[in-house]
Amino acid sequence: MSNKIKEREIQIERLQNNLSPIRKIAGWTAEVLGDKIGVTKQTISNLENKKTPMNFTQYIAIRSVLDYEISNNKENEVLPKVVALLLDCDDELDEADYSKVQDVVGTVAATAAGGTSTDKLDTVFDVLIKTLPFVVPIIGTIIGTSANWSKKLFK
Template structure:
């Protein structure tokens, strides 16, 4: 379960990475907005830090990304990028996090430019392998990674009467 501060950090991490993750998913702002029931402008405001993401938006966005991961096996990069930028972010030093952020921006730009499949997997592996030694970047995430989908939700929602358990 996340403390109030950990919830805020998770929400901030998603907001900071939203544009990158959305592009790697292959979606426009309008596509993501339609999936969670908001306008393209709302997505733009979140990505450009004009409005702060709330818990409801966080849950909706994570849910559609998890759904995409489970239903689009062709996009092998998406689950790994989400794991690096959100679920395992705390495992890397600040210096490595900055390198990961830069590498994922390059990967998302390539994805937005139409590069996908094996070419995107290769690019991702070459950019991230030296940063995240031992990580299986570019390889299918497998059942352990898929289980993360339910872990983040249970952690962020696990509270009693709206207050974090001690």
């Protein structure tokens, strides 16, 4: 298998593994995300529960609506940080550290699902992420490169 195909599969798997918390932090139900990409809420549920594998087209569609949301909803300061950490920090985190980041994001997502406002969500995220000192130095550098996911994928 070529490196390009393997990298694509890793990126798709990363998004599928983190789809539920990212969706919740974006403030979307499964139905809303499904409407945005032209699938049913059951399809989103199946992806999140890993009943069906995410395909490349779904990956591109979801990343595109995430990019749009990040660009157009400046009030949600957590979403770009979470997307950058979970989807775009290729070599910055080892497996154990990545798992710790996922735990923090899961807590933030549960808080978001409970109806917490975006400004309070940002505070929760900042407090929790500071418990992971290895993340603080890299967060600023990866947020700026998050929009380059498609360039890496198609080069």
